[in-house]
Amino acid sequence: MDKEREKKIAPKVPRPNYQMWIILVLVAVVLGISYINKSGELVEITESRFEDMVEARNVKKLVQIKSDNIWIIEITLKEDALQNAKYKQEIERSSPWGVKPNGPHYKMKVGSIDKFIEKYELLQKNVSRADQIDLKVEERQDYTSFLFNMGFLVLLVLGFWMLMRRMTGGGGPGGQIFNIGKSKAALFDAENKVRITFADVAGLEEAKEEVKEIVDFLKTPQKFTKLGGKIPKGALLVGPPGTGKTLLAKAVAGEAGVPFFSLSGSDFVEMFVGVGAARVRDLFKQAKEKAPCIVFIDEIDAIGRSRGRGQMPGANDERENTLNSLLVEMDGFATDSGVIILAATNRPDVLDSALLRPGRFDRQISIDKPDIGGREHIFKVHLKPIKLSKDVDVKKLAAQTPGFAGAEIANVCNEAALIAARRDKGEVDMQDFQDAIDRVIGGLEKKTKIISPEEKRIVAYHEAGHAVAGWFLEHADPLVKVSIVPRGVAALGYAQYLPKEQFLYQTEQLIDEMCMTFGGRAAEEIVFNKISTGALSDLERITKMAYSMVTVYGMNKEIGNISFYDSKQSDYSFNKPYSEATAEKIDKEVKKIIDNAFERTKSLLTDHREHLEIIAKELLEKEILFQSDLERLIGKRPFAHQTTYEKFTNGANTEVKEEKSNGVQETTPETASEVK
Numbered sequence: 001m002d003k004e005r006e007k008k009i010a011p012k013v014p015r016p017n018y019q020m021w022i023i024l025v026l027v028a029v030v031l032g033i034s035y036i037n038k039s040g041e042l043v044e045i046t047e048s049r050f051e052d053m054v055e056a057r058n059v060k061k062l063v064q065i066k067s068d069n070i071w072i073i074e075i076t077l078k079e080d081a082l083q084n085a086k087y088k089q090e091i092e093r094s095s096p097w098g099v100k101p102n103g104p105h106y107k108m109k110v111g112s113i114d115k116f117i118e119k120y121e122l123l124q125k126n127v128s129r130a131d132q133i134d135l136k137v138e139e140r141q142d143y144t145s146f147l148f149n150m151g152f153l154v155l156l157v158l159g160f161w162m163l164m165r166r167m168t169g170g171g172g173p174g175g176q177i178f179n180i181g182k183s184k185a186a187l188f189d190a191e192n193k194v195r196i197t198f199a200d201v202a203g204l205e206e207a208k209e210e211v212k213e214i215v216d217f218l219k220t221p222q223k224f225t226k227l228g229g230k231i232p233k234g235a236l237l238v239g240p241p242g243t244g245k246t247l248l249a250k251a252v253a254g255e256a257g258v259p260f261f262s263l264s265g266s267d268f269v270e271m272f273v274g275v276g277a278a279r280v281r282d283l284f285k286q287a288k289e290k291a292p293c294i295v296f297i298d299e300i301d302a303i304g305r306s307r308g309r310g311q312m313p314g315a316n317d318e319r320e321n322t323l324n325s326l327l328v329e330m331d332g333f334a335t336d337s338g339v340i341i342l343a344a345t346n347r348p349d350v351l352d353s354a355l356l357r358p359g360r361f362d363r364q365i366s367i368d369k370p371d372i373g374g375r376e377h378i379f380k381v382h383l384k385p386i387k388l389s390k391d392v393d394v395k396k397l398a399a400q401t402p403g404f405a406g407a408e409i410a411n412v413c414n415e416a417a418l419i420a421a422r423r424d425k426g427e428v429d430m431q432d433f434q435d436a437i438d439r440v441i442g443g444l445e446k447k448t449k450i451i452s453p454e455e456k457r458i459v460a461y462h463e464a465g466h467a468v469a470g471w472f473l474e475h476a477d478p479l480v481k482v483s484i485v486p487r488g489v490a491a492l493g494y495a496q497y498l499p500k501e502q503f504l505y506q507t508e509q510l511i512d513e514m515c516m517t518f519g520g521r522a523a524e525e526i527v528f529n530k531i532s533t534g535a536l537s538d539l540e541r542i543t544k545m546a547y548s549m550v551t552v553y554g555m556n557k558e559i560g561n562i563s564f565y566d567s568k569q570s571d572y573s574f575n576k577p578y579s580e581a582t583a584e585k586i587d588k589e590v591k592k593i594i595d596n597a598f599e600r601t602k603s604l605l606t607d608h609r610e611h612l613e614i615i616a617k618e619l620l621e622k623e624i625l626f627q628s629d630l631e632r633l634i635g636k637r638p639f640a641h642q643t644t645y646e647k648f649t650n651g652a653n654t655e656v657k658e659e660k661s662n663g664v665q666e667t668t669p670e671t672a673s674e675v676k
Contacts, residue, residue, distance in 0.1 A: 042074065042104055042105065043090050043091065043105070043106050043107070044106070044108065044109070045075075045106050045107075045108050046108070047108065047110075047119075050073075050075065050106075050108050051123070053075070053077070053106075054123050054133065055123075056081075057078075058077050058078055058081035058084075059075060059076070059077060059078070059133050060076050060077060060078045060079075060081075060103070060133070061075075061076040061103065061104075061133065061134045061135075061136070062074070062075060062076075062120070062133055062135045063076075063104065063135075063136050064113065064116075064135060064136065070109065071109070071110045071111075071113045071116070072107055072108070072109055072110075073107065073108045073109075073110060073116065074104035074106075074107050075103075075104060075105060075106040075107065075108065076103025076104045076105055077103065077106070082105075087105070091105050120133075120135060195254060196247065196250040196251050196253075196254045197251055197254045197255055198251050198255055200247070200251060200381065201244060201247055201248055201251045202374070202377035202378045202380065202381045202406075203244070203370035203374030203375060203377050203406060204243075204244055204248060204367055204374070205374070207237075207248060207365050207366070207367050208248070208251075210235070210363065210365045211235065211248060211252050211365065214232070214235060214252055214256075214340055214342075215252060215256045217231045217232065218256040218258050218292050218294070218338065219256060219257075221292075221338065231338070231340070232340065232363055233330060233341060233359065233360060233361075233362055234330060234340065234341035234342070234343065234360055234361040234362060234363075235340070235341075235342055235343075235361065235362070235363040235364075235365055236300075236342075236343050236344075236356070236361040236363065236364045236365065237249065237342065237343065237345075237365050237367055238344075238345060238346070238348045238364055238365065238366050239346060239366060239367030239368055239369075240346055240368070240369060240405060241346050241405070241407070242405035242406060242407030242408060243367045243369060243370075243405045243406055243407075244367060244405075244406045244407075245298075245344035245346075245367055246296075246298055246344060247406070248367065249294075249296045249298075249342045249344065250262075250296075252294060252342065253294050253296070256292075256294065258292050258293050258294060259290040259293040259294070260293065260294050260296065261283065261286070261287060261290075261293065261295045261296065262296045262298070263283070263296070263297060263298070264297070264298045264299050264302070265298065265299045265300045265301065265302030265303045265304065266299065266302045268280060268302075268303050268322045269302060269303065269318070269319065269322070275318075276303065276318055276319070276321060276322030276325070277321050277322050277324070277325035279322075280322060280326050280329055281325060281329065283295065284329040287339045288339060291338040291339050292338030292339065292340075293338070293339055293340075294339075294340050294341075294342055295339065295340070295341050295342070296342045296343070296344075297341065297342070297343045297344075298343075298344050299344065299345060300343040300344065300345050300351070300355075301345045301346075301347045301350055301351060302319075303319055303323055303326065304323055304326070304343075304345070304350075304351045304352055304355050305323075305350050305351065305352065306351065306352045306353070307320050307323065307352055323352060323355070326355075327354055327355065327360065330360045331359060331360060341361070343361065348364070369403060369404070369405050370404075370405070370406065372398050372402070373398075375397075375401055375404060375409060376394055376395055376397075376398040378406050378409045378410075379394050379397050379398055379409055379413070380394060382409060382410050382413040382414075386413060386416070386417050386428055387426070387427050387428060388427060388428055388429075389427040389428060389429035389430070391429055391430045392428070392429065392430050392433065393430065396430075397437075399498065400437060400480065400498065401437060402498070402499045403499070408440060411440055412433065412436045412437055413433075413436075415435075415439055415440060416428050416432040416433045416435070416436035417432075419432045419435050419436055419439075420432040437496075438481075438483075438494070438496070441496065442487040442494040442496075443487040444487065445485055445486075445487055451486065451492065455492070456484065456620065457616075457620065458524060458528065458532055458534065459484045459492045459493045459534065460484050460493075460616045460617075460620045461523045461524060461527045461528070461612070461616045462520035462521075462524055462532075462534055462535070463482050463483070463484055463493045463494075463495055463520065463619060464523060464612050464615035464616035464619055465519035465520045465522055465523025465524070465526075465612060466479075466482070466495050466516060466517075466519040466520050466523075467479055467482050467495065467519070467615050467625070467630060468519065468523075468604075468605060468608050468611050468612050468615060468634070469515060469516045469518070469601055469604060469605060470497065470516040470519065471611075471630060471634065471637055472604060472608060472637075472638065473512040473515055473516055473604070474512065474639050475508055475509040475511075475512035475513070476497075476512045476513060476515070476516040477497035477498055477499045477500065477513075477516075478497065478498050478627065479495065479496075479497055479498075479627055479630065480496045480497060480498050480626070481494075481495070481496040481624065481625070481626050481627070482494070482495045482496075482615075482619065482624070482625050483495070483623060483624045483625075484619050484620075484623050484624075485623050485624065492534065493534070507549070507555050510545060510549060510555070511593075511597060513545065514542050514545055514546065514593075514597040515597050515600055515601045515604070516601075517538045517541055517542050517545075518538065518542065518597055518601040519601055519605065520534065520535050520538055521535040521538060521539070521598070522598060522601040522602045522605050523605055523612060523616075525602065526602060526605055526606060526612075527612070527616075542594060542597070543590075543594070546590045546593045546594050547586075547590055549593065550586055550589050550590055550593070551563070551564045551565070551586060552564070552565040556589050556593075558585060558589050559582075559585065559586060559589060564576075564577050564578060608634075611633075611634040614634060615630070615633060615634065618633060
C-alpha cells in the first residue's frame with residue numbers, strides 16, 4: 001500500500017521536448033555556417049596594395065572570378081612570402097583555419113576587367129619567366145546566401161509545424177487553441193481515487209442522509225428501477241460559504257467509488273463565442289462514456305443565472321448560450337444512463353427557474369451553518385491531527401462559536417495550533433483556542449498600539465456600558481469576555497457574547513438587543529457628557545435592526561403587519577414598493593424605536609452607575625474581563641436562564657428545533673461578538 005502511495009505521490013518526470021532540441025540544433029548550424037563563411041572571408045586589398053605585392057615579387061597566382069556580375073580577383077602568395085610576419089598576421093586574423101599554403105589569401109574587386117587585364121600585362125612586361133604570375137578565369141555561384149536563406153526557411157516551416165501541433169493538443173498543455181472547446185473537468189477515477197468518505201464530513205447529518213441515496217442509486221440502480229422509480233438526474237447543494245458543499249460532493253464520489261468529474265462554473269466561461277456550449281457538450285459526452293459517474297459543478301451560478309437579467313437588447317450573451325446547452329444536455333439524459341449531476345451554489349435566488357425544475361435538479365439539499373451539536377462533531381474531525389491538552393473541552397468550544405461554518409472552525413483549530421507553536425508549547429490548550437476564536441472574530445491583537453490615556457478611558461467606559469447593559473437585560477446575550485486591547489484594523493475594544501441557538505426572535509428580544517448595543521454610546525454620554533465616533537458599528541447594527549422590525553417583520557403597530565422584503569431581489573426593482581408618505585411614516589417609527597431604546601439604556605445605566613464605574617476601573621487595570629470577573633464584581637445576573645453551553649452539557653432540549661422562518665437569519669443578530 002505504501003509503495004503504491006509513494007508511486008502516486010512521486011512527481012512525474014517531464015518528457016523531453018525533442019522538437020525544441022531540433023530547432024536549437026538547426027539554429028546553431030545556420031549560425032555556424034554564417035560565422036564560418038563570414039570569418040573565412042579573404043582579406044580585401046586595394047589596387048595600389050596589389051601593385052606593391054607584384055613589384056615585391058610576392059604574388060604566385062591570380063584567379064579571375066565573375067560572381068553576380070561583379071569581378072573579383074583572388075590572389076595567392078608565394079610560399080616564401082607567407083613567412084613574412086605582416087602577411088601571416090593578416091591572413092590568420094581573417095581565417096579560423098590558419099594560413100592555407102595553396103591559397104587563395106587575398107581578394108580585390110575591380111570595376112572593369114578590361115582595364116585590370118591591361119594593367120596586368122603592363123606589370124608582366126619587365127618580369128622574368130620565374131616571376132611570371134599565372135592568371136586563370138573561373139565562374140562561381142555564391143551558395144552562402146542560398147544556404148542561409150534555406151536554413152531560415154526550414155526553421156520557419158518547422159516552427160509553424162510545431163505551433164500547429166501544439167494548437168491541436170499534441171504539444172502538451174499551454175497551447176491547445178483548437179481544443180478550446182474541450183471540457184476542463186478534472187477526472188477522479190480508479191487511478192486517482194477520491195479518498196474522502198462520509199466519515200470525514202461532520203455536522204451535516206440531514207444532508208448526508210439525502211446524498212446517501214444517490215450513492216445507493218449508483219451502486220444498485222436495479223433496487224429502485226425494478227419498482228418503477230427513476231434515478232434522479234441531479235442534486236443541488238445550497239448553503240452559505242464554507243459549510244461543506246464541495247466536501248460533501250467529494251464524499252459522495254468517495255463512497256460510490258465511481259468516476260468523478262469536478263469543475264467550476266467559471267470553467268465554461270471563455271471570451272470566444274460558443275466555447276462554453278462546446279465544453280458543456282464535451283463534458284457530458286465524456287460522462288456518458290464513463291457512466292455510471294458523478295459530474296460536480298461548483299459555483300454553478302457563474303453560468304446558471306436567470307436568462308434575460310441585465311442583458312442589453314439585441315446582445316448575444318455567451319453565458320446564456322452555455323446555460324441553454326446545459327439545460328438541453330441535462331434534459332437529454334436517459335433515465336438509466338447512470339450519470340448524476342451534483343452542483344453547489346450559495347446564491348440559489350439568482351439561478352434560472354428552468355435549471356431548478358424537477359427533471360434537471362430533482363433535489364435541492366440545504367446545507368446550513370451547523371448547530372451546537374454539529375459544531376462539536378466538526379471540531380472533533382479537525383482536532384484529530386492536533387496534539388491536545390487535557391483541559392480542552394470540545395463542547396465548550398462548540399458553544400463559544402455560534403454561527404461558525406465548517407471552514408471557520410477549521411481555521412480556529414489551525415490558528416490555535418499556530419499560536420501554541422509560537423508560544424513553544426508541547427500541547428494545544430484551552431487558552432490557545434480562546435485566543436484563536438478571538439482572533440478569528442475580532443482580528444489580530446495589537447498590544448503595541450499606542451492609545452492616549454483619555455482614549456483608553458473612553459473605550460473602557462464604552463465597553464463597560466455594553467457589559468452592564470447586557471448583564472441587567474433579560475433577553476440580552478450573556479457576556480463571555482470584554483477587552484479594551486486593540487484588535488483588527490481600527491478596533492479599540494472588543495466584547496464577545498454567547499448568543500442562544502435560536503431561529504425565531506420576539507419583539508422584546510430585539511429591543512433588549514438594541515439596548516445592549518446602545519450601552520457604549522449611553523455610557524459615554526452619562527460619564528463624559530460627550531459622545532465619540534466609537535459607536536459607529538453599534539449605530540449601524542441598531543439602525544438595520546430597527547428598519548427590519550418595521551419594514552421586514554411587521555413588528556410596528558403604526559405600519560402594521562406588512563413586509564416590504566423582496567426575497568427574489570429582482571434586478572429591476574429600482575423603486576421602493578411604498579409611497580413617499582409611507583416612507584416618511586417608516587422613518588418616524590424607526591426613529592421612535594431607536595430613541596426609546598436609547599432612553600431606556602441611559603436610564604438603566606444611570607440606575608447602575610456604581611456597577612458601571614466598577615467594571616470600567618477594573619478594565620483600565622486588567623484590560624480583559626471574563627464572565628467570572630463580572631460575577632465577582634457586581635454579582636450574578638438576576639435572570640436564572642441557562643446558557644446554550646449549560647443546556648448542551650446538561651443534555652436539556654438539545655434535540656428540540658424550532659421551525660426556521662424565512663429570512664429571519666438574514667437580519668437578526670448572528671455574530672458572537674461586536675467590535676468597536
